[in-house]
Amino acid sequence: MIDKTVADAAAAVADIHDGATVMIGGFGTAGMPDALIDALIEQGARELTIINNNAGNGDSGLAALIRHKRVRRMVCSFPRQSDSQHFDTAYKAGEIELELVPQGNLAARIHAAGSGLGAIFTPTGFGTQLAEGKETREIDGRHYVLELPLHADFALIKADRGDRWGNLVYRKTARNFGPLMAMAARCAIVQVREVVALGELDPEAVVTPGIFVQRVVAVDSAQALDRSAA
Template sequence: MIDKTVATAADAVAQIYDGATVMIGGFGSAGQPAELIDALIAQGARELTIVNNNAGNGDTGLAALLKARRVKKMICSFPRQSDSYEFDALYRAGEIELELVPQGNLACRIQAAGSGLGAVFTPTGYGTLLAEGKETREINGKHYVLEYPISADFALIKAQHGDRWGNLVYRKTARNFGPIMAAAAKVTIAQVSEIVPLGALDPEQVVTPGIFVQQLVAV
């Protein structure tokens, strides 16, 4: 019998190791798997590379992980906001690395990893500092930059409902990066509001099929 559910968030993140690359879903706080992040802080993994749209907000979630000095590198689109002071302080002190990726490129590169692509050509960033040292090409009169996929050892995502096979449905814009991160990671851990019986999810509403999810926890 296939059953991907685990009892607690602590059980779900126990396998994450020092130095791992971890994708964390969310657009700001929307769709951020806060309980899984809290469990990861308690678990103690260090020297992590984190892939997220932002670099933490306020003092909770990803910001708390940064404050705990567990992250060595951020790969994100928006590292600086009015309430991203934890990352800002670490970066100014030289205690964290940053790879800045335009938001569309971030999504495209994650999606490329999930699709098994070797690389993608994108016009975003051409002629800017973000293209320095990268291969460029002119295609049909337009200039492009070669970008490589972003994959991860683990993905922590949040959905609304899931079943024991790992099929997931999301709540509105809380979906954001969840589906593509689930496809781009070796191990995807999803937190849901409720685990429902098999057959309770409308197949037409399932966004992330269970094949992309290895563990599921209700919080």
Template sequence: MIDKSRWNYASVVADIPDGATVMVGGFGTAGMPDELIDALIAHGARGLTIINNNAGNGDTGLAALIASKRVRKVVCSFPRQTDSWHFDAAYKAGEIELELVPQGNLAARIHAAGSGLGAIFTPTGYGTELAAGKETREIDGRHYVLEYPLHADFALIKADRGDRWGNLVYRKTARNFGPLMAMAAKCTIAQVSEVVALGELDPEAVVTPGIFVHRVVAAGGKS
């Protein structure tokens, strides 16, 4: 019997090793899997490369992971905001590396990884410092930059509900990067508000099919 549901946050992140590349869902705080991140902090893995839309907000979630000195590199679109003080401090101290990726490119590169593409050509960034040292090409009179897929060892995402097979539905804009990240990681761990019985999810509403999800943990699972 296939059962990907778990009831303990500590157990679902226990095999994330030092140096792992981890995608973290969320657009700011919307859709961020805070309880999974807290469990990752408690787990203690270090030297992580984090792929996310931004570099943390305030003192919780991804910001707390950065503050705990566990992150070696951040790949994101919006590293600096009014409340990104933990990333700012780490970056100014030379403790963290940044790869800045325009948001459309970030989504496209994650999607390329999940779709099995070797690379993509995108017009975004052409003629700027972001294209320095990268291959460029003119296609039908327009200039493009070669970008490579973003793969991850693990993806930590948040969904509204899931079943024991790993099928997921999302709540409104909390969906954001979750479906793409689930496809691009070797192991996807989903935090959900509840795990429901098979058949309770409308198949037409399932956004992420269980084939892309390896573990599902309900909110409130002890970490």
């Protein structure tokens, strides 16, 4: 019997190792898997490479992971905003590296990894510092930059509901990078509001098929709010 559910967030992230590359879903706080990140902080893995849209907000979630000095390198498209103080402090102190990737390129490179592509050509970044040292090519009169896929050892994702096979549906814009990251990681770990019985999810509404998911953990929404307020 296929059953990808695990008992709790701690068990779900227990084997994330030092130096791992971890994709974390979310657009700001929308779709951020806070319970899994909190469990990763407690677990203690260090020297992580994190791939995310931004570099944390406020004091919780990804920002807390950075504050606890667990992140060695950030790959993101939007590292700075008004409440990115923990990333700012670590970066200015030379404690964290940054690879800046335009948002469309970030999504395309993650998608390339999940689709098994060796590389992609994109016009975004051509003629800028982001293209320095990279192969460029002119195709049909337009200039492109060669970008490599972004793979990960693990992906931490938040979905709305899932079943024991790992099929997932998302809530509105909380979907963002989650489906792509599930495809691009060796092990996709998903925090859901509810695990439902097989057959309760409309197949037409399933966004991420279970073939791309390895672990599913149900997180009580009230408990998640308590953690974020702590």
